[in-house]
Amino acid sequence: MSQENVEAVRAVFEEWEKGDLGAGSDRFDPNILMVLSEDFPDAGSYLTPAGLEGYTRGFLAAWTKLTIRAEELMEAGDSVVVKLHQLGVGRGSGAPSELRYFQVWTFRGEMVIRIDALLTRAEALEAVGLKE
Numbered sequence: 001m002s003q004e005n006v007e008a009v010r011a012v013f014e015e016w017e018k019g020d021l022g023a024g025s026d027r028f029d030p031n032i033l034m035v036l037s038e039d040f041p042d043a044g045s046y047l048t049p050a051g052l053e054g055y056t057r058g059f060l061a062a063w064t065k066l067t068i069r070a071e072e073l074m075e076a077g078d079s080v081v082v083k084l085h086q087l088g089v090g091r092g093s094g095a096p097s098e099l100r101y102f103q104v105w106t107f108r109g110e111m112v113i114r115i116d117a118l119l120t121r122a123e124a125l126e127a128v129g130l131k132e
Helices: 002-017 048-061 121-127
Strands: 028-036 044-047 063-076 079-090 096-108 111-118
Touching: 002 063, 002 079, 002 096, 028 048, 044 048, 048 063, 079 121, 096 121, 111 121
Parallel strands: 028 111
Antiparallel strands: 028 044, 063 079, 079 096, 096 111
């Protein structure tokens, strides 16, 4: 199932790049948990699709332009490690911003049960029980 999970995550990010930020939500488990590590400004945990939607709305409100592109996807058992490249322009400052970070999407069957946002590859690999 892990290659199918990689393709599912790839498809979500392809749609997100086109502006369809609702893509993939049909794969979110009713009890999905998103955890942003302490390295992120909105660090914390967000539970359920509604919790993720609330976080996402607040996050997007800070940008006038934002692109998040999946640069690399790696299968890891029931999880997919994603290297992301984020480019944005801050709404308040007008300043450009660039960040590379990682997400770990964890599946149970076809449903995403957890998404972790981590700053480094080492943290992402550790989250799935691997080492660099």
